[in-house]
Amino acid sequence: MSTMAFLKRSPWILHYDASSCNGCDIEVLACLTPLYDVERFGIINTGNPKHADILLITGGINELNKAVVRNLYEQMPEPKVVVAIGACAATGGIFRECYNITGGVDKVIPVDVYVPGCAARPEQIIDGVVTALGILEEKRMKMSGAAQTKEETRHAVGEST
Amino acid sequence: MPERIVVPFGPQHPVLPEPIHVDLVLEDEKVVEAIPSIGYIHRGLEQLVQKREYTEYVYVAERICGICSFMHALCYSQGVEQIMGIEVPDRAKYLRTIWSECSRLHSHLLWLGLFADGMGFENLFMRSWQLRESVLDVLEDTTGGRVIQGTCKVGGVRRDIGQEKLDEMHHTLDPFEQQCRDLGDVFLNDETVKYRLQGLGVIGKDEAYALGAVGPTARGSGVPVDIRETGYAAYGDLGFKPVVETAGDCYARCAVRVKEVYASIDLIRRAIDGMPEGPLDVKVKGTPDGEYFSRVEQPRGEVIHYLRGDGTKHLARARIRTPTLANIPMLVKMLPGAQLADVPVVVLSIDPCISCTER
Numbered sequence: 001m002s003t004m005a006f007l008k009r010s011p012w013i014l015h016y017d018a019s020s021c022n023g024c025d026i027e028v029l030a031c032l033t034p035l036y037d038v039e040r041f042g043i044i045n046t047g048n049p050k051h052a053d054i055l056l057i058t059g060g061i062n063e064l065n066k067a068v069v070r071n072l073y074e075q076m077p078e079p080k081v082v083v084a085i086g087a088c089a090a091t092g093g094i095f096r097e098c099y100n101i102t103g104g105v106d107k108v109i110p111v112d113v114y115v116p117g118c119a120a121r122p123e124q125i126i127d128g129v130v131t132a133l134g135i136l137e138e139k140r141m142k143m144s145g146a147a148q149t150k151e152e153t154r155h156a157v158g159e160s161t
Numbered sequence: 162m163p164e165r166i167v168v169p170f171g172p173q174h175p176v177l178p179e180p181i182h183v184d185l186v187l188e189d190e191k192v193v194e195a196i197p198s199i200g201y202i203h204r205g206l207e208q209l210v211q212k213r214e215y216t217e218y219v220y221v222a223e224r225i226c227g228i229c230s231f232m233h234a235l236c237y238s239q240g241v242e243q244i245m246g247i248e249v250p251d252r253a254k255y256l257r258t259i260w261s262e263c264s265r266l267h268s269h270l271l272w273l274g275l276f277a278d279g280m281g282f283e284n285l286f287m288r289s290w291q292l293r294e295s296v297l298d299v300l301e302d303t304t305g306g307r308v309i310q311g312t313c314k315v316g317g318v319r320r321d322i323g324q325e326k327l328d329e330m331h332h333t334l335d336p337f338e339q340q341c342r343d344l345g346d347v348f349l350n351d352e353t354v355k356y357r358l359q360g361l362g363v364i365g366k367d368e369a370y371a372l373g374a375v376g377p378t379a380r381g382s383g384v385p386v387d388i389r390e391t392g393y394a395a396y397g398d399l400g401f402k403p404v405v406e407t408a409g410d411c412y413a414r415c416a417v418r419v420k421e422v423y424a425s426i427d428l429i430r431r432a433i434d435g436m437p438e439g440p441l442d443v444k445v446k447g448t449p450d451g452e453y454f455s456r457v458e459q460p461r462g463e464v465i466h467y468l469r470g471d472g473t474k475h476l477a478r479a480r481i482r483t484p485t486l487a488n489i490p491m492l493v494k495m496l497p498g499a500q501l502a503d504v505p506v507v508v509l510s511i512d513p514c515i516s517c518t519e520r
Contacts (some may be wrong), residue, residue, distance in 0.1 A: 023227025
């Protein structure tokens, strides 16, 4: 059993604005406020990548932000899920022809869930996070499965743990 | 002499919804110098003006910033209309004013919430954002979009607000104003808030003027600049006086915004009362040839769109100067002398909108 099992339904979220217009970002924040209030599900917005399970990224990522996004992603502990929010995060959106835009989060880090919309609505963002929860659980099962197999192999060849 | 250390603040930071990087030079807990660096949201969308037709660029202009989106579209449209000599119908002007003021309301309530969060007053943050949702509901009802409206176009507006909806808005304004006043009362009169904000990040009137500050940041220091006084859209008819405070500290800047919330509600009420009948737009023919400096008062201050057309359907050049860029010199002067723990509050007090700044 994974030691992180107590986090099963209370994912902590890290939000980063990677060159978006702000529209999706304020909608991410709106999810936390009384009308939508995702904290009642145990979803908490953290500022620390080392505490986060789900990374919410908005925007098409410019040249300067590439390193920051990669850095944040690498600091997050496994298992982790990336949710790309809005049209820009998916493809570059209306800014795709701009000279400084990479054109989508998946050009820089692997993305698990795409949330459409310009700007994405809070309901859609919450839906994206709920989808991400399923993927997070799958990844966790896979990890603990892999750890168990490794342990059994070691036992089989007679190594001490 | 205490040792100097450099603390990087941002680009990813819990109080910042957007990335800005400031290197803070500290002596113990005291900030002695702040060196900002920007560029995390630079997209290069001024150049897009050469790739999109001048009527289509309105949608790009809206997405310069998701908070003051309507005002950017308005500023761009007014610029093109001036170049082409288009006179916009009165009803469109009034509708533009109503949506502008709704945007200002939601932006100020958003800022008040973030500011409360910055000073550690979580409850007030939630309450501000709860009130903001009712403004967004009106925007969604009347335009179809919560934060990106898409109703402003060159030559007028795309949608009408029916009389029934206008009456409904008018009725809900009174209870809404009461709720805003209850909220504002906490910001203006609560002892803990005062203790946290008064005397923090002080900039005098002359210095603010010399640094070229705009918007509530300048008005908090007693500089009475407000582009709405030039009377664009329907502001000329509605009569308007800028809100000015003189203390120049974070409390004054907060007070300006709280009072502007009341002023916006009043403007919306008067715009609904004076709403003229008539068409929503005029047909736009031809292509822009010429140049114009278009100015609009955003929630954060004066935004300037410089537009130049050369007679083709693509504009030759757009240059956008946004209020936060003008206010960053103020921020650099405010930070020295503040405690490290006060830095988030001081940074937020200029209402930084980074995606505007870097375009």
